[in-house]
Amino acid sequence: MAEKTVPHFHNDPGVAVIHVGAREFMCIGATPPFDHPHVFLDMGDEDEIICPYCSTLYRYKAELKPGTAEPAACLWQGPSNAAAA
Template sequence: MTPDAPETIFVDTRKIACDGDEGPLGHPRVYLTMDDHDQIECPYCDKRFILKGGISDKS
């Protein structure tokens, strides 16, 4: 059996917070800031956050 792929979430801001979304079974809340690639992965749960519009919105 293969593990499920990490969840991908599209967001409107480059700064996000992640706590695993599992209540007491989650992880400590971490605050993450995206780099020039307009995406970042949580170091605890591997959830991927992608900026809506991404690089194509940059001038």
């Protein structure tokens, strides 16, 4: 069975918008240990969503591969995601 990994993003750089290549992902706010509860966000048919915990604006960008972001530093490569990288 294929394993599907949900990408996790954070906003340590403090940017106004994080462009992502997925419409479903987790926002962790900041890198641990300063993260907020990991929130699953689903844009549905929309092109952007705001995290209810940290107010980070995420915007879908079709040119990006799933599991990538601009800026790239906003992708969290934590223990659960490291195996998928």
